[in-house]
Amino acid sequence: PAFKIAVIPGDGIGKEVIPEGLRVLDAAAQRFGIQLEYRHIEWASCDYYAQTGKMMPDDWKDQLSGMDAIFFGAVGWPDTVPDHISLWGSLIKFRREFDQYINLRPVRLFEGVPCPLAGRKPGEIDFIVVRENTEGEYSSVGGISYEGTEREVVVQQSVHSRIGTDRVMKFAFELARQRERKEVTVATKSNGISISMPWWDGRAAEMAKQYPDVAWDKQHIDILCARFVLQPQRFDVVVGSNLFGDILSDLGPACTGTIGLAPSASMNPERKFPSLFEPVHGSAPDIYGKNIANPIAMIWSAALMLDFLGNSEGAGRAAHDAIVKAIETVLAQGPRTPDLGGAASTTDLGKAIAALVASD
Amino acid sequence: PAFKIAVIPGDGIGKEVIPEGLRVLDAAAQRFGIQLEYRHIEWASCDYYAQTGKMMPDDWKDQLSGMDAIFFGAVGWPDTVPDHISLWGSLIKFRREFDQYINLRPVRLFEGVPCPLAGRKPGEIDFIVVRENTEGEYSSVGGISYEGTEREVVVQQSVHSRIGTDRVMKFAFELARQRERKEVTVATKSNGISISMPWWDGRAAEMAKQYPDVAWDKQHIDILCARFVLQPQRFDVVVGSNLFGDILSDLGPACTGTIGLAPSASMNPERKFPSLFEPVHGSAPDIYGKNIANPIAMIWSAALMLDFLGNSEGAGRAAHDAIVKAIETVLAQGPRTPDLGGAASTTDLGKAIAALVASD
Numbered sequence A, B: 001p002a003f004k005i006a007v008i009p010g011d012g013i014g015k016e017v018i019p020e021g022l023r024v025l026d027a028a029a030q031r032f033g034i035q036l037e038y039r040h041i042e043w044a045s046c047d048y049y050a051q052t053g054k055m056m057p058d059d060w061k062d063q064l065s066g067m068d069a070i071f072f073g074a075v076g077w078p079d080t081v082p083d084h085i086s087l088w089g090s091l092i093k094f095r096r097e098f099d100q101y102i103n104l105r106p107v108r109l110f111e112g113v114p115c116p117l118a119g120r121k122p123g124e125i126d127f128i129v130v131r132e133n134t135e136g137e138y139s140s141v142g143g144i145s146y147e148g149t150e151r152e153v154v155v156q157q158s159v160h161s162r163i164g165t166d167r168v169m170k171f172a173f174e175l176a177r178q179r180e181r182k183e184v185t186v187a188t189k190s191n192g193i194s195i196s197m198p199w200w201d202g203r204a205a206e207m208a209k210q211y212p213d214v215a216w217d218k219q220h221i222d223i224l225c226a227r228f229v230l231q232p233q234r235f236d237v238v239v240g241s242n243l244f245g246d247i248l249s250d251l252g253p254a255c256t257g258t259i260g261l262a263p264s265a266s267m268n269p270e271r272k273f274p275s276l277f278e279p280v281h282g283s284a285p286d287i288y289g290k291n292i293a294n295p296i297a298m299i300w301s302a303a304l305m306l307d308f309l310g311n312s313e314g315a316g317r318a319a320h321d322a323i324v325k326a327i328e329t330v331l332a333q334g335p336r337t338p339d340l341g342g343a344a345s346t347t348d349l350g351k352a353i354a355a356l357v358a359s360d
């Protein structure tokens, strides 16, 4: 039976990298015997907003609910639509309403990608950030008191549920168990945020008991950020709350020079709802229309999608590995888009990677 | 009239670096005609806790209230006293009860200090993090519901007051105005933390109106952390909430290789209460007792203290500048403690810097 994929280009370079993502998906699907059925969607874009005054049709949830995954380009066009409307009207809605409670972002140092850290070798940095993606610090609970006066005070609550916390811890420990090093680092700030974070540490300790084969420790977010810069080779699986995961999953790619190459998977592991796969980069209005955007983040996201669809086993895992290997080869040998010092187009890169995936 | 300084060595290497801090303070005071009167205090240490069962005497506040500043070594000895007791029983109490609402941490790349970022030159990175130090995410408001059940949920509130926010913004803009580049970067996360952070942005915009000569922008904490690694030369004054400031003021020193050299000033600018000056590093049980700890963070903290006492003017500013210049010289030319590859002792460094300050 075919997997159903909703394809949403969104805005800007989202529209340029999606075709290359699909090109590589097709090559991988063909080679590994995976059936994919696409549904192309124009909404969840600022163009759609310009025409209709909303980011998505009212029945967006019905339209997407039968899908296995959403293959998403990028959303946002700040010149015409403020980010809080475009993002909260699409991406954040998907995460919340489709209970995509795991956000996964691999961090790797590749040959051919200039690294901002001194003296680091490809292969030396290879970890993954697991972010809680639906609750915690991103609650909508709170408000302003004594508004407009001297006494004005704003309150925003962080709300962590046991169910929401345990499931992300469980995911991180399961993931670590599958990896070679089998190590989990839990981001915390229990020495400063004195109610929620000690509780969070307690949930981690409780979950860890079930994984005696996995080594774990907790590190305060301030020191953890410092260590991403100073000792990035030390990490395997890093798990954090919504806010801490957000910070770490931008800082990690920054440390490997791959912020423009990083993929992101927002997943509902139970598959009750579609999961979403997208590049971390945005719609990049400044380079849109020139066919020079680097499509690797989109293509890497395709690999994560196939891995997820195949339960990290069999054809899905093989397709993932083949795509990542092709990305490695192209980064090391070219062609290169202008962001990495080359003159190749978005299309050139998509074709080169698809050819490697098809033939290898 | 003499400035009254409470000297609190605390634990571990705090006891080794304090004498070197005092040595340099004395040299600077003598040269620039500043009167300092010390009061040596044994409490706020884990030794005191071992003897009395508490970190400080009941009348600690009375004992310290008449002081102009607290010159603090380091606190903590996790083998015998858990951090939440030692830290919250001393340092965090000082910050809160003495309304030390500004935490200041300079970030600089020095000659002679290996930088973890590739290709950066001394002088290229030179900014300062201004952290709100008393409220925000470090509130003690919240609790646990349905404890011990499936439905368990923990809530912790971030509470930002207008008074508390405006005063840190004002400090940051005033500071920027005194500096050459006159730029403020406001750390935010208004695209995710949707109540408190848009409000925080609004307070920044309001304050900025009064400083048309200062350029400012706001950056989301995730991207801001990435930019500390990728473009650290872009920053001048960076202001953040308690949590964001905590993260940035560890990450900044990490990016310049100076996490062991970084000083910290927790200040009550109105001088209603004593301000506190301390190294960022902790008590370092692993190297205590060998006289090899690097005293530069303590000595740099002494410089910040003199600058504060002198209102960043006259003799105080001159003494600050002379100490920082002596630190620069010693970092570039030695002597060096083992952490920087040398064989000098804590005392050697203190003497070398004091001599430079005295003679220069």
Ligand SMILES: CC(C)[C@H](C(=O)O)[C@@H](O)C(=O)O
Binding pocket: A191, A192, A222, B087, B246
């Ligand atoms: C020890 C801890 C509570 C403290 C903080 O988060 O404020 C520390 O990280 C610091 O920055 O001084």
Ligand SMILES: CC(C)[C@H](C(=O)O)[C@@H](O)C(=O)O
Binding pocket: A087, A246, B191, B192, B222
């Ligand atoms: C746009 C913003 C709300 C979002 C987040 O903070 O989750 C982004 O930074 C991300 O990481 O996908």
